[in-house]
Amino acid sequence: MKQATPPEPSQMQPVQANNSVISAQHLTKKFGAETAVQDVSFDVFGSSIFGFIGPSGSGKTTTVRLLTGVYTPTEGQVTVLNCSPAKFSQSDRARLGYMPQLFVLYPNLTVWENLNFAASLYGMGLFRRKRLKEVLTFVELYEHRSKLARNISGGMLRRLSLATTLVHDPELLFLDEPTAGIDPVLRHKFWDHFRELKSQGRTIFITTQYVSEADNCDLVGVQNQGKLLLVDTPQGIRHHAYGGDMVDFSTTEPFDFQAEAKLRLLSFVRDKTVRTGFNSMRIIVDEASTATPELMEWAQQQNIQVQAVEEYRPSFEDVFVELVRPEVSHA
Amino acid sequence: MRNFFRGIIRASSFFRKEIFEILRQPRLVATLIVGPFLILFIFGIGYRAEGRTLRTLLVVQSDSPIAAQDIQQSGETMGAQLTYAGATGNQAEALDQLQRGQVDLVIVEPGKITSTLQNNQQAVFTLYHHEIDPVRVSYITYLGWLFAGEVNQQVLRSFVAQGQTDAVDVQTSLQAAHQNVSAVRLAVQSGDEALAKQKQQGLAGNVDVVSTAVGASLLLLDSVQQTQVTSGGNTNQVRSVLADLRQNTQQLSDSPGSSDERLARLDKIDQDLTDLEGQLAEFQSIDPSIIVSPFRSETKSVANVQPSISDFFAPAVLALLLQHLAVTFAALSIVRERNVGTMELFRVSPLSAAEALFGKYISYLLFGGAIAAILAVLLVFALHVPMLGNWGYFALVIAAILFTSLGIGFVISIVSQTDSQAVQYSMIVLLASVFFSGFILSLDMLWEPVRVISWLLPTTYGTLLLRDIALSGSDPNWALLGGLIAIGLVLMLISWRLMRRLIASSQ
Numbered sequence: 064m065k066q067a068t069p070p071e072p073s074q075m076q077p078v079q080a081n082n083s084v085i086s087a088q089h090l091t092k093k094f095g096a097e098t099a100v101q102d103v104s105f106d107v108f109g110s111s112i113f114g115f116i117g118p119s120g121s122g123k124t125t126t127v128r129l130l131t132g133v134y135t136p137t138e139g140q141v142t143v144l145n146c147s148p149a150k151f152s153q154s155d156r157a158r159l160g161y162m163p164q165l166f167v168l169y170p171n172l173t174v175w176e177n178l179n180f181a182a183s184l185y186g187m188g189l190f191r192r193k194r195l196k197e198v199l200t201f202v203e204l205y206e207h208r209s210k211l212a213r214n215i216s217g218g219m220l221r222r223l224s225l226a227t228t229l230v231h232d233p234e235l236l237f238l239d240e241p242t243a244g245i246d247p248v249l250r251h252k253f254w255d256h257f258r259e260l261k262s263q264g265r266t267i268f269i270t271t272q273y274v275s276e277a278d279n280c281d282l283v284g285v286q287n288q289g290k291l292l293l294v295d296t297p298q299g300i301r302h303h304a305y306g307g308d309m310v311d312f313s314t315t316e317p318f319d320f321q322a323e324a325k326l327r328l329l330s331f332v333r334d335k336t337v338r339t340g341f342n343s344m345r346i347i348v349d350e351a352s353t354a355t356p357e358l359m360e361w362a363q364q365q366n367i368q369v370q371a372v373e374e375y376r377p378s379f380e381d382v383f384v385e386l387v388r389p390e391v392s393h394a
Numbered sequence: 395m396r397n398f399f400r401g402i403i404r405a406s407s408f409f410r411k412e413i414f415e416i417l418r419q420p421r422l423v424a425t426l427i428v429g430p431f432l433i434l435f436i437f438g439i440g441y442r443a444e445g446r447t448l449r450t451l452l453v454v455q456s457d458s459p460i461a462a463q464d465i466q467q468s469g470e471t472m473g474a475q476l477t478y479a480g481a482t483g484n485q486a487e488a489l490d491q492l493q494r495g496q497v498d499l500v501i502v503e504p505g506k507i508t509s510t511l512q513n514n515q516q517a518v519f520t521l522y523h524h525e526i527d528p529v530r531v532s533y534i535t536y537l538g539w540l541f542a543g544e545v546n547q548q549v550l551r552s553f554v555a556q557g558q559t560d561a562v563d564v565q566t567s568l569q570a571a572h573q574n575v576s577a578v579r580l581a582v583q584s585g586d587e588a589l590a591k592q593k594q595q596g597l598a599g600n601v602d603v604v605s606t607a608v609g610a611s612l613l614l615l616d617s618v619q620q621t622q623v624t625s626g627g628n629t630n631q632v633r634s635v636l637a638d639l640r641q642n643t644q645q646l647s648d649s650p651g652s653s654d655e656r657l658a659r660l661d662k663i664d665q666d667l668t669d670l671e672g673q674l675a676e677f678q679s680i681d682p683s684i685i686v687s688p689f690r691s692e693t694k695s696v697a698n699v700q701p702s703i704s705d706f707f708a709p710a711v712l713a714l715l716l717q718h719l720a721v722t723f724a725a726l727s728i729v730r731e732r733n734v735g736t737m738e739l740f741r742v743s744p745l746s747a748a749e750a751l752f753g754k755y756i757s758y759l760l761f762g763g764a765i766a767a768i769l770a771v772l773l774v775f776a777l778h779v780p781m782l783g784n785w786g787y788f789a790l791v792i793a794a795i796l797f798t799s800l801g802i803g804f805v806i807s808i809v810s811q812t813d814s815q816a817v818q819y820s821m822i823v824l825l826a827s828v829f830f831s832g833f834i835l836s837l838d839m840l841w842e843p844v845r846v847i848s849w850l851l852p853t854t855y856g857t858l859l860l861r862d863i864a865l866s867g868s869d870p871n872w873a874l875l876g877g878l879i880a881i882g883l884v885l886m887l888i889s890w891r892l893m894r895r896l897i898a899s900s901q
């Protein structure tokens with residue numbers, strides 16, 4: 064998408080890939096006796112998408128508000144674009160885009176007027192109609208631009224909210240559940256756009272309840288009950304959830320128990336194996352890429368006719384449940 | 395410079411937003427224009443500058459020296475305030491009718507009037523009513539005072555009328571006195587001392603009768619004349635004529651002197667009698683009501699216009715309405731942003747408190763100004779409220795009222811947590827304005843320390859300034875206008891600081 068208004072020059076360092084754009088160190092936020100976020104530390108690098116996943120009430124929105132300066136941390140430190148959010152100048156703020164979890168614009172204004180308001184809020188120049196049209200077209204709301212916000216659906220409100228966040232083409236975006244209530248086709252389009260923004264050098268901090276969306280992120284933080292369980296790449300998170308990679312191993316003949324016991328004794332196979340049928344089982348291995356040829360070799364030695372050996376990528380829903388389960392049972 | 399223009403753009407976002415939001419509520423706009431216009435219009439055609447008519451029952455005493463008719467007449471002369479509902483001798487029954495609401499007022503005539511007066515005390519008419527409204531109670535008290543005055547005048551009129559009737563007998567005595575003077579003169583000229591002495595005694599008797607009879611009546615007239623002392627009135631005329639008359643008549647008997655002296659004295663007596671006749675004729679020709687109530691008052695204004703009641707209230711209604719409009723819109727403005735959640739967006743955005751407030755001030759000033767312009771045109775050209783002053787000054791005062799009222803509204807809005815809280819605070823400001831701004835009660839009727847509240851309200855300034863401009867045609871009182879704007883500036887500063895804290899502060 065073409066940039067309508069270049070971001071204001073900032074006193075801060077320009078964002079570069081591999082530079083830490085957001086740095087949270089031991090962030091804790093308490094509301095009275097209740098702890099919403101506890102000892103959270105992570106870094107977000109320039110030109111990347113950082114996904115923040117977790118169940119409802121896990122502290123995702125509180126974390127976003129701590130990063131944007133809406134909240135002040137009870138403990139810990141946060142720097143965004145090398146500056147404390149509490150000390151942001153106007154030009155610093157102009158480099159940010161923030162999409163809150165709920166629609167917070169004006170129901171008595173039209174779609175166009177709401178977007179125009181947001182554009183003015185960021186000081187965009189008077190010749191901005193083209194940019195407004197571009198953004199509205201992207202979120203598929205241009206045809207609905209004359210409708211009052213109170214008369215459009217919840218999904219359309221989310222799209223309008225995203226449009227108001229993108230309209231000034233910010234360098235760093237904080238998107239709090241931008242795809243909630245959006246149909247899968249449009250959600251896919253949104254992610255395509257986020258990746259395009261990333262390729263243009265933008266940095267995106269995104270929270271979502273759709274854990275499957277974590278696959279679109281460069282780094283994923285998994286948050287539960289206010290604590291950050293881990294930060295890793297999507298693949299790393301899967302690996303961590305199951306203690307290794309998963310490989311589906313199937314044979315032409317039924318697999319007997321003696322062979323299964325021998326298989327478990329292999330050095331690259333983890334303790335956990337699951338039978339998925341008479342002829343098949345799912346095996347957790349250290350590395351799927353190296354384990355696959357070794358499994359083929361082992362089967363040949365054991366005169367077992369192999370039907371297929373392939374890596375299994377569990378859905379992120381399953382990964383998330385696996386990760387959160389010990390926390391829940393512990394709680 | 396670039397940042398300045400960006401600031402202007404940010405402020406303008408609120409200007410457009412607020413105006414669009416208001417215009418999306420056409421009923422609200424129509425109500426703001428038509429409502430006050432209709433109120434003033436209906437008030438103008440419905441207001442009657444008359445006191446309430448009270449159905450009045452008289453309780454008369456059986457031994458009363460005052461005729462019930464006279465009392466009734468006294469009530470009737472007071473105009474439409476009292477309607478005569480009858481007379482009764484039974485006070486308990488009259489009070490019972492009052493309790494049942496069949497009559498509004500019971501006037502009880504005092505008993506034993508003669509003995510009360512002889513004891514050098516005033517007799518008291520008692521007025522019974524069942525009002526609880528302090529204003530109406532004051533009205534009835536005032537009515538009672540007027541009623542007693544009317545009865546007193548009725549008594550005096552009867553007394554004067556009786557004096558005028560009696561004056562006919564005095565005229566007879568005066569004519570007899572004239573005849574005796576002529577007879578004495580003839581006797582003196584002819585040297586008939588015995589006849590002269592006899593007629594002198596007759597003259598002395600006539601003078602005694604005249605002195606006694608004329609005194610009461612003519613001295614009343616004389617008292618009236620005495621009140622004109624400052625305008626050179628003939629004071630003590632009757633009194634001195636009577637004194638001369640008695641003295642000359644007495645000297646005519648006691649030390650007659652020479653014939654010439656006696657004739658000269660007789661001429662003087664004759665002249666005094668003629669004067670008295672003239673005075674008496676004058677007394678008889680004057681209406682007893684004039685003698686009893688010789689004075690009345692008339693009021694004439696030197697103001698440029700005599701506004702009707704609705705004209706007089708029009709500037710106050712306009713000031714109050716604009717204040718309430720501005721306070722309410724501003725009071726809901728920021729608290730609504732907070733409740734909707736946009737404040738969170740503002741905190742993250744480059745928007746400053748000054749830009750947000752500036753945008754809101756401008757939008758509401760323009761909207762309020764447009765409403766004020768339409769209302770002012772309707773008032774002047776449809777309701778014919780006088781507009782004697784300068785429209786420019788009028789607009790300046792309107793802008794000052796709106797500016798200061800918006801300050802009150804924004805402070806309310808920032809300290810309120812909910813819409814209903816903001817509305818409640820706005821209503822308190824409205825209520826305070828109704829009672830303390832001089833809208834209903836004159837500021838002079840308020841205890842001075844309480845007037846501090848009055849001088850904090852834009853309506854107080856607005857009412858005085860708009861009345862001066864529209865109804866008196868004068869320039870605005872610059873001290874008042876300066877005070878109003880100064881309060882507005884202080885409120886703007888306070889709201890800016892509060893808004894800054896609201897936007898900047900993290901939780």
